[in-house]
Amino acid sequence: MSLEERARRERLLGRAVRAVENCRKCQIGYTRTHPAYGEGDPCARLMLVGEGPGETEDRLGRPFVGRAGELLDKMIASIGLAREDVFICNTVKCRPTFDDGVRLRNRAPAPEEMANCRPYLDEQIEIVRPAVILALGAPAAKSFLGDRFSITKQRGIWYDGPHGIPLIATFHPAYILRQTGGEINAVKRLVWADLKQVRARLDEPPPEARSDVVQEALF
Numbered sequence: 001m002s003l004e005e006r007a008r009r010e011r012l013l014g015r016a017v018r019a020v021e022n023c024r025k026c027q028i029g030y031t032r033t034h035p036a037y038g039e040g041d042p043c044a045r046l047m048l049v050g051e052g053p054g055e056t057e058d059r060l061g062r063p064f065v066g067r068a069g070e071l072l073d074k075m076i077a078s079i080g081l082a083r084e085d086v087f088i089c090n091t092v093k094c095r096p097t098f099d100d101g102v103r104l105r106n107r108a109p110a111p112e113e114m115a116n117c118r119p120y121l122d123e124q125i126e127i128v129r130p131a132v133i134l135a136l137g138a139p140a141a142k143s144f145l146g147d148r149f150s151i152t153k154q155r156g157i158w159y160d161g162p163h164g165i166p167l168i169a170t171f172h173p174a175y176i177l178r179q180t181g182g183e184i185n186a187v188k189r190l191v192w193a194d195l196k197q198v199r200a201r202l203d204e205p206p207p208e209a210r211s212d213v214v215q216e217a218l219f
């Protein structure tokens with residue numbers, strides 16, 4: 001990737017961050033402290049898409065920097081990558097909350113919040129153009145693949161994502177953290193299988209470099 005192209009993508013992402021900072025399409029645009037737009041390598045080959053920012057992400061304005069983020073970092077490292085090598089974002093950029101009478105608590109993003117935020121996610125995908133998208137958890141997977149998607153039955157399967165980008169879903173790291181006893185290892189084994197598929201896909205040569213794919217007549 002040329003330096004010019006990297007700079008162009010950084011410029012576009014910077015502009016998009018400002019648009020999100022000024023966005024008030026949803027109520028959560030008023031209750032959030034900071035949007036967690038997304039971060040990482042603008043030329044990343046792997047994009048990870050989670051659900052929405054939690055308390056720590058809201059405070060710091062960065063995605064996946066709480067407990068689930070710590071586990072996500074380990075998951076990324078397990079396939080030989082660092083956080084800086086990938087692009088991490090969410091289906092919604094502002095923290096979805098409800099007031100339990102004492103404090104604001106996390107909740108799942110509402111469908112209209114996901115719809116309002118979708119153009120920002122689409123724009124991130126357009127700018128970064130990753131080789132692979134990994135959806136973390138059911139809400140992220142459903143946002144790409146429709147409401148009938150079942151994370152337990154359909155994780156670990158490749159789908160055509162936006163722009164035909166290969167997309168696969170796995171369990172959300174927060175879901176892994178919620179498991180107890182023997183369930184933890186069982187879920188981790190499934191996630192590990194999914195991550196190995198991501199690694200294998202990233203290791204595949206791009207179509208233009210594959211000798212078995214005839215791009216055009218050579219004669």
Ligand code: URA
Nearest residue numbers: 050051052053063064
């Ligand atoms: N969970 C998510 O889905 N996203 C974050 O950024 C943090 C926790």
